[in-house]
Amino acid sequence: xxxxxxxxxxxxxxxxxxxxxxxxxxxxxxxxxxxxxxxxxxxxxxxxxxxxxxxxxxxxxxxxxxxxxxxxxxxxxxxxxxxxxxxxxxxxxxxxxxxxxxxxxxxxxxxxxxxxxxxxxxxxxxxxxxxxxxxxxxxxxxxxxxxxxxxxxxxxxxxxxxxxxxxxxxxxxxxxxxxxxxxxxxxxxxxxxxxxxxxxxxxxxx
Amino acid sequence: xxxxxxxxxxxxxxxxxxxxxxxxxxxxxxxxxxxxxxxxxxxxxxxxxxxxxxxxxxxxxxxxxxxxxxxxxxxxxxxxxxxxxxxxxxxxxxxxxxxxxxxxxxxxxxxxxxxxxxxxxxxxxxxxxxxxxxxxxxxxxxxxxxxxxxxxxxxxxxxxxxxxxxx
Ligand code: FES
Numbered sequence: 576x577x578x579x580x581x582x583x584x585x586x587x588x589x590x591x592x593x594x595x596x597x598x599x600x601x602x603x604x605x606x607x608x609x610x611x612x613x614x615x616x617x618x619x620x621x622x623x624x625x626x627x628x629x630x631x632x633x634x635x636x637x638x639x640x641x642x643x644x645x646x647x648x649x650x651x652x653x654x655x656x657x658x659x660x661x662x663x664x665x666x667x668x669x670x671x672x673x674x675x676x677x678x679x680x681x682x683x684x685x686x687x688x689x690x691x692x693x694x695x696x697x698x699x700x701x702x703x704x705x706x707x708x709x710x711x712x713x714x715x716x717x718x719x720x721x722x723x724x725x726x727x728x729x730x731x732x733x734x735x736x737x738x739x740x741x742x743x744x745x746x747x748x749x750x751x752x753x754x755x756x757x758x759x760x761x762x763x764x765x766x767x768x769x770x771x772x773x774x775x776x777x778x779x780x781x
Numbered sequence: 782x783x784x785x786x787x788x789x790x791x792x793x794x795x796x797x798x799x800x801x802x803x804x805x806x807x808x809x810x811x812x813x814x815x816x817x818x819x820x821x822x823x824x825x826x827x828x829x830x831x832x833x834x835x836x837x838x839x840x841x842x843x844x845x846x847x848x849x850x851x852x853x854x855x856x857x858x859x860x861x862x863x864x865x866x867x868x869x870x871x872x873x874x875x876x877x878x879x880x881x882x883x884x885x886x887x888x889x890x891x892x893x894x895x896x897x898x899x900x901x902x903x904x905x906x907x908x909x910x911x912x913x914x915x916x917x918x919x920x921x922x923x924x925x926x927x928x929x930x931x932x933x934x935x936x937x938x939x940x941x942x943x944x945x946x947x948x
Contacts, residue, residue: 700884700885700898700899703882703883703884704882704883704884704899706883707882707883708882727831728831732831733830733831736830736832736835737832737835737836737837738835738837739837739838741836741837743832743835
C-alpha cells in the first residue's frame, strides 16, 4: 500500500471511510428502532412519536440514525467528487467506479424508503411524488416514454403493491428499507473494498 | 494416497472418451439445473411481488345527494381523491391529483384557486393549470345521477372540459 500524498488530498481520502462509518451507525441503530416501530398504517406514526418522546434515549437513537443517513448522503457524492477529480476511476479501477455509482443509487434509495416510514404528511406525499416519478420513467413505467408495461404490471404498481399508497406500500417500503437495500448495499460495499485491495490499495494522484 | 487401479495405457481409449463425455454431460447438467432453478426462483419472486388482488376503493362511487352541494362550492370527497364542484351550470368532478407529480391540491375559497402544496402548481376552478410546474389541467371525471338520486362519480372515465351534469 502506498502512502497517501500530502496536501488537500490528505483530508478528502477520508470521505469514503466516513461514508462507511455513517452506514455502520445506521446499521447499528436501525435494528433497535425496529424494536418499537411496526409498519402498520394505523400505528407507524404513533410508534415514531413513541420513540421520540417515550422510549428512553429513543430520540437520541433515532436522531443518530437520521443524521448519519443525512451525513452519508453528503459524504458519498463528496467521495465521488474526490475520486473524479483525482482521476481515480481510470483503469484498473473502472469497475469500481461503476460499483460506486450503484452504491450511490442504493444510498439514495435507502433515504427515499426511510423517509417514508414515519408515515406523516411529508412522508406520504414524498412517497407519492417518488412513485409518480417511477410511473413516468422510461420503459419501466406505464406512463413514461417507450412504455411497454400496462398500468397493473409496471414499476409503480410493484412499488406500491397496488395503485394507491396504503398498507401494502408501507410494508414494501419497510422491507426495502430494512432488508433488501441494506443487504445489497453491504454486499456491494464488500465488493467495492475487495476491488480497492485488488487494485493495490488506495489510489495516489495520477 | 490412492493407487491407480490400472495403468493408463491399459485402459481402452473408447472407455476414456465415454467417461469424458459423461463427465462433461454431468457438468453441464449440474449447471443447467442450477441456472434453471435460479431462473425459476427469480421469475417467481418477481411475479410474487405483483398482487393478484388489491384492496382499494372502487373507482365508481356515490358522492351524496346533489342538494348537499351549495352552488359555487368545491368539496373534496375524502379518501377518493375527487373534488365535486357545483356551479350555476351544473356539477362536475375534478381529479384531486396534481398533474405534476401527484400530490393533492388544496382549494382556497378566498382566492378561488387550487394550489398544490408540493411544488406550487395552481389550477383555477375549472381545473385549468395556470402557474407552476403542472403540465396539464386536472382531469375531469364522468358524473351521473344514480337511480336513487345520488351523484355517481366514475374515476375510470375521463370527460372533456365542457362536461357538466345539469343541476
Ligand atoms: S405535485 Fe403538484 S406541483 Fe408538484
